[in-house]
Amino acid sequence: MSALLKPALELKNLRKSFGKTEIIRGINLAVNPGERVAIIGPNGAGKSTLFNLISGRFEPTSGEVLLNGTRIDGKKPFEINRLGLSRSFQITNIFPKLSVFENLRCSVLWSLGYRYTFFKFLADLDDANARAEELMQMIKLDKKHDVLAMNLTYAEQRALEIGITIGGGAGVILLDEPTAGMSKSETSRFIELIKTVTEGKTLLTVEHDMGVVFGLADKIAVVVYGEVLAFDTPDAVRANARVQEAYLGSAVADAQAGGH
């Protein structure tokens, strides 16, 4: 089946150097439509850099990134977003002085074709307003309609971050440590939320919490020193001796000890 399927996202021999230091050292990866992939690896392995390369924040030194078969490497973030890839950030990246509703409405305007228009009133854009309301309910912030984003709690801001990410209806979603800084109980609730709102989408997520990783992902990519050490189902990755040796053993121990 997978032979017939065009990968939703494909990386071909992707490399990135900063100065003389090569951070991403030839990554190959193919993610099928609808798959949930968790990217794990020790700190400094290049996980966030990988996301930055895919989403257009950085330009790759060499190699290719293909979104539904179209090359997107070297394109600007907004061009990549328009082609159907959206991302969240590890450090909350929202519009602090706009209300929750306005934050979400900003995230849907382009996808609904409103572009740079100044001949229409926002209040009249029924589809955009309905979509923003719907998003607000999905991320359970509908009671915070008019609250400025900067006045939300941390967990609420993280939820808003996800809401903005999925707002434009992109088919491929990248979440960079969505549960970073959250408590255990918040995390488990949040994972359920992520599962619901990314239903049917292709999902890549960077995650440190091993409980989250094994609960959420169909496949796991282990990145160590800018290379993919293993890319397989959670069970196969868990059983992989090289992964055990390089990373997972200590991370599992960490997770059991309650930290990450």
Add this chain to the structure above:
Amino acid sequence: MRNQSTSKRFNTGRWVTWGLFALLLALAPWFFTGGLAITVLSQMGIAIIACLSYNMLLGQGGMLSFGHAVYTGLGSFLAIHALNSASSGALPIPVSLVPIAGGLAGMGFAVLFGYVTTRKSGTTFAMITLGMSELVFAMSLMIPEFFGGEGGVSGNRVTGQAFLGITYGPPVQVYYLIAVYTFVSVVAMFAFTRTPLGRMLNAVRDNPERVEFVGYNTQRIRYTAFIIAGFFAGISGGLGALNFEIVTAEVVGAARSGAYLLFTFLGGATFFFGPIIGAILMVLAFVLFSEFTKAWLLYLGLIFLFMVMYAPGGIASLIMMNLRVASFGKLRQLLLSYLVLAVTGVIGLAGAAAMVEMTYHIQLNAGQGSGLVFLGAPLDAASMGSWSGAVIVMLAGFGCFELARRKFARQWSHVQGLIEQEIHERSVS
């Protein structure tokens, strides 16, 4: 500002607000009669358009421009040339449309210069606008054919066929032309804040990086907004040309750009109506306050410093914060503190101002002797008594002010705490 999304476009409150604004513009010449009053009112209309257009950049887009006078000023020059062409019959447009020529000029130059400036944001943007401003001012001295050299370019607005008896000879007729342009421009600029581009401009101000990841090109947003701001700036400049019938190089100068920044900030960049307050204060300061004292720029600088440090949201935010307190019925308990703050502040300022005035008197009016009258009090700039008296008044005033301020700060945070509690209780119940 709240319920932006749920409020209908045609709600009663908004109609009343705009109706009152129109009425105010229409009736102002009846209340403020006399030549000076009409001039002041006209200049206020012009300044309101200029400051609001500036705030499209500063308050709504987070673009700190040091060169907004380039667009008002070039609008003025194009408008005065358009007026002269109309007078000579070369350009068949009525005088009423001359400000539009200014607007198109402002827009055209914004298309040209903005392409460079809006490629960058933040500090780089600010530096480029400063450079642009210097560039255009230098050009104004190099091309006297267009800028008229030191004497500037003058025109005569009484030209062409009078329409319904309107010749634009009497200043009050010009005032009404300005009032109409002011009303339409203010409505249009307010409407802009309610459009997709207007909202995305706020998003660019808050977090340009995230805007790129929701599909928008931030440069394009900044550039488009810059062009629209340039258009309204040009309208303002065109009205200025009609009002004064002379345009000199200083209208594109850095001082003018600085004044837009200063007074927009003073009025309050975070609220739409803030720059309107700022514009009114700007005209009052430039036309009236400058007559009152030679040290007016010094006072202006001090007020600006004080506001930046203690009320960075400007007068508009002070008003809105107190309206919020009033809406919870807690303003009354602050009134006494406000009175004490005002009285002690004024006493301290009087002492400080007496010293400033004496210093200016020694420097500028040496020929008239050392005596002067300040706020009805006879002072002698050469006597120890006047100086020590001023010092004592100032120290006493500011000392009491500081004590009152500390008490007020505690009181204010107490009231804010009560309000937060009340909001919380409401949301829970």
